[in-house]
Amino acid sequence: MKLYRFLTAQDDASFCHKVTLALNKGWELHGSPAYTWNQETRLLMCGQAVVKDVEGKEYTPDTKLSEH
Template sequence: MTTIYRCITEDDTAQFCHRVTEALSRGWQLHGSPSMAFDPVKGIMRMGQAITKDIHAEYHPDMKLGQQ
């Protein structure tokens, strides 16, 4: 069993929530609290959420983590 890790980032829009919700529906689990930071160049808030998932495969750097 291998635990894989991703960090989803997005502007603070509904799209961020949809991306996290989709990952949760595919078996990923939240890892810690979401983070929020102001992007002064764009003038908007940015969101981030770490997620993890246990898989029955050996990790390889070429894995497409979003497709797991």
């Protein structure tokens, strides 16, 4: 099965660590990062799509993406 996740966080080291952890678990970057300004919190937010192929498993809506 192919899995998709969109990781988000404030534009700081926590976002880089979140993406780095996903890469080290076998996820691959998909597309370019996205940025948006949160007017309410006055913080820059980041997002990055990642994908991963998992052999021998079937996708269901109950699949825990963060466990793969």
